[in-house]
Amino acid sequence: MQESQQRNENQMLDRPRIQDDVDFFGEENPPISTDHSRPTGPQPGGGRRWITIIALVLLVIVLAGLAFALLRPRSPQATYQSQTVVKGDLNITASATGPIQGTLYNADFVATGKISEIDVSVGQHVTAGQTLAKLDASTLPGNTPGANAxxxxxxAGTVTAVNGTVGASSGVGTTGTHFIVIVDTSSLSIVANVNEVDIAKVAVGNAVTFTVGGYSTQQFQGTVHAIAPQGQTVTNVVPCPVTVNVDMNSLQGANLLPGMTANVTINTQSRTSVLLIPVSAVNFAQSAQTQGLISQSQVATALTQAHQQLATLQSTGVNSGTNTNPNPVTNDNPNPAFVATSSNGQLAAVPVVLGLSNGSMYEVLSGLSEGQTIATSTSNGG
Known part of the structure; x- marks a missing residue:
């Protein structure tokens, strides 16, 4: 029993010896080091590799962004249409139409009797004192002088109407109708109906130009002779009749006849040799402000300066040229405003004082000089 137990203990103690680590672990399982003096974390070289990788990635991103910014299509720089401030004449006008009229002369018998003869016809030219018609003297009332027959x-003039016949009574006819009407075409006039909006600008003596259908390429001259004290209501509009005397020397052989329709232009105000800018320049500057192309602070500064310029003008009465108004700054309601100038695609507000306008051009009283360039629209016409 003891021998058997001794033999088993000897077998357990007599284990095979492990000569090296390879025999135990094999080639794919190296031994676990028991040397605690060596570091077990990431080696120093591995951390630097990660920093380098991250830096390279960031560099690639930055370079890609720069390439995109440099290569992408760029919006073109804003460009603007411009116009130069010029000197010229400015006319303010009122338009109207009306019939050409001659000076009318009415011929009527002063006595009642039977018409015995009519010696003229419509369209016939007569001279002053020429016999037009006669009455039968025997039909005159008693005590009527024979000369009245x-x-x-x-x-002198042209017969335009004969309202009677031989054998009829000189006293018979429509009330208000004259027996014979003569028009003197050596002196013509026009009665033009001027719109109530424009009549306040019209004055006696204003120069007039007019055309008629039969002479559309020829322009005739005249002068405002009279302005009716009361307008005439026509389909809810109240035109005011203005009588224009025709300058007969301007006819140059044209045969203008009473009844022809004249297209009249009345020159109500004029300026000569003044600074002019297009109305579109003022409108564009206001539009640019609305769109934010000109800052509000710039506009406010420009308007303040424009009011200061106006105050100076009002104290001196100075204007930019000669004109028909002795004190245009006082009487023509000058307007402080601003226009725009363009530089490198940027707009800037410039103060101005505006005078008269004919609807397409403004008179400039202050703020600009001849030859200066101002913006009138964007390059695409906006």
Whole structure:
């Protein structure tokens, strides 16, 4: 029993010896080091590799961004249409139409009797004192002078109407109708109906130009002679009749006849040799402000300066040229405003004082000089 137990203990103690680590672990399982003096964390070289990788990634991103910024299509720089401030004449006008009229002369018998003869016809030219018609003396009332039986022309001209016949009574006719009407075409006039909006600008003595259909390429001259004290209501509009005397020397052989329609332009105000800018420049500057192309602070500064310029003008009465108004700054309601100038695609507000306008051009009283360039629209016409 003891021998058997001794033999088993000897077998357990007599284990095979492990000569080296390879025999135990094999080639794919190296031994675990028991040397605690060596570090077990990441080696120093591995940390630097990660920093380098991250830096390279960031560099690639930055370079890609720069390439995109440099290569992408760029919006073109804003460009603006411009116009130069010029000197010129400015006319303010009022338009109207009306018939051409001659000076009318009416011829009527002063006595009642039977018409015995009519010596003229419509369209016939007569001279002053020429016999027009006669009455039968035997039909005249008693005590009527015989001279009253003969009707003569009160003025030279052309017969335009004969309202009677031989054998009829000189006293018979429509009330208000004259027996013979003569028009003097050596002196013509026009009665033009001017719109109530424009009539306040019209004055006696204003120069007038007009055309007629039969002479559309020829322009005739005249002068405002009278303005009716009361307008005439026509389909809810109240035109005011204005009488224009025709300058007969301007006809140059044209045969203008009473009844022809004249297209009249009345020159109500004029300026000569003044600074002019287009209305579109003022409108564009206001539009640029609305769109934020000109800052509000710039506009406010420009308007303040424009009011200061106006105050100076009002104290001196100075204007930019000669004109028909002795004190245009006082009487023509000058307007402080601003226009725009362009530099390198940027707009800037410039103060101005505006005078008269004919709807397409403004008179400039202050703020700009001849030859200066101002913006009038964007390059695409906006």
């Amino acid at each position: 003969t009707l003569t022309a009160p003025h």
